Amino acid sequence: MTSITAERSARAEDLKHRVAAFVNEHVIPAEPAFERHLAESGNRWSIPPVMEELKAKARREGLWNLFLPDHGGGAGLTNLEYAPLCEIMGRSPIAPEVFNCNAPDTGNMEVLVRYGTDAQKKAWLEPLLAGTIRSCFAMTEPEVASSDATNIACSIRGDGDSYVIHGRKWWTSGAMDPRCKIAIVMGKTDPDAPRHLQQSMVLVPLDTPGVRVVRPLTVFGYDDAPHGHAEVAFENVRVPKSNILLGEGRGFEIAQGRLGPGRIHHCMRAIGLAERALEAMCKRVQERVAFGRPLAEQGALRHEIARSRIEIDEARLLTLNAAHTMDVHGNKAAKKEIAMIKIAAPAMALRVIDRAVQAHGAAGISQDFPLAYAWACARTLRLVDGPDEVHLEAIAKQELQEQQAKRAGAR
Known part of the structure; x- marks a missing residue:
């Protein structure tokens, strides 16, 4: 796995640090203003002005359309290079849109780039790339x-x-x-x-x-x-x-091509969500005192923190391996790896967020912390782009075929 992470370009590493700084300095601090607008505007389906301000700033700084690989006005990053950026964006529910890297627009733009006619691109891809429509x-x-x-x-x-x-x-x-x-x-x-x-x-x-x-x-x-x-x-x-x-009868083909990169994006964002939950958990248990000592000194909680770190890193490496396989061998060849991360990443995020909720006590399920919403988002991912059962079936089917081929080759 070390060789996989070493394959990222210097430009990708620079973008990673710049996106992280932007999210920490501008996006996360803007979350209260975003929510306040929705609560006080009288229309929850209106756009908070802070979002358009953040988008304009991100675009000026060249942090825009980072998801597109090597065509269509994107950053030209591989799946492996984009994955850590996607993880950082996953730390905030509003961050992906700030960088024009939000679903379902990302998948739709990729479809138009790959399969759209010149007229379709002019009418719909160009304004989507500009972030002027959704x-x-x-x-x-x-x-x-x-x-x-x-x-x-x-x-x-x-x-x-x-x-x-x-x-x-x-x-x-x-x-x-x-x-x-x-x-x-x-x-x-x-x-x-x-x-x-x-x-x-x-x-x-x-x-x-x-x-x-x-x-x-x-x-x-x-x-x-x-x-x-x-x-x-x-x-x-x-x-x-x-x-x-593309033509009549090509819909299923387009859907399969669209969902591969999208599943990588969902999984990396889930990892970012889990990282933020673990940070919140560690902060909480170091600040709160119960039964005469900080919660961080209680053995059971320390073990939950350790398990969370192990599971986050496991999911990240598994996801990076899927991204690497897609880059090297193509989306179709990586179908088992993609299915595996679609099972592993949301389940991991749910466990980590649940531990963070428990460490926060009743506050963890309140509106004062983002953990309840994070849990809802992570739970939804077990259904988005295919439920767990479909991916488990695909993994098992391919594994059985590979094992059978291995036995036949050994004869």
Whole structure:
């Protein structure tokens, strides 16, 4: 693993230190102003001015679109080089947007860079790269088990020079944001095609007639304003056929390509979240006294701190190994490593955050500390981009195949 971390460029290391300084000096101190605006403005779906101020400052300092690898106006970093930056951003719930590195925009921009036409890039990629609009990704549906993406029932029907889209989506993150202007919608263009060739993706401007944001959804009671997660109805929505991405029947292929880097990003942000929770835990137990001595001198708590450090570092190294494998061998070859981190990182973050909550006592579950929200975010990651069970099945299937091949080769 040491050789993996040594492969980062000097430029990547410089960006890492600059992003860390920016987050510590500007982003984390701005969190109270961000939350205060949402609480006092009378409209939780309005954008706190401090966010746009931070974005402008980050862009001036060249800390912008750092997630894009080597094309499309990004920083040109490998997955391995970007991963530590993503971890730092994960320390604050508002940090990714500050650097224009927030989901689902990152995945949508990568899709447009790879698969978009020149016209699609001009209309949607350029303003997304500039951070002047937001986007959403409409795949999950309330009426089917969307852990199996081939279940998707939303129809995309050809009609002359148009597609007519009809269906209902939910957990469409970002659709509540007033700056959200474009959705990538996944649906079926040919229900009779082979299973993985039935789906397509199409670009749908949110102001198209028939698009209706039904309601915001909460996550353990949190609304994640002003970003939000929406249920969205597409009621006979008509868009030009030129809005299709890559071509009919290519939706599942695009989804698989989109989710690989996204899972790395989610895992590294979870590690950043766990690091901040461990820091809060250590600070708390060194300051609080119970039964005549600081909590930090109590053996049980010291062991929990040690376990947390071990587990964070384990998850980080596993994630960096997945990023390295993606860079060297490609996303498809790294599918087992990606699935492994998608299991390991959120589970680790949940354990570490839970220990931090326990060390804070009743304060840990209150609004005075960010731990309850951090726990909700980490728990959600066990469902985002595929539930644990899907990834465990994929890991087991590949492991069994590899072990069988190994036995056959030994004969």
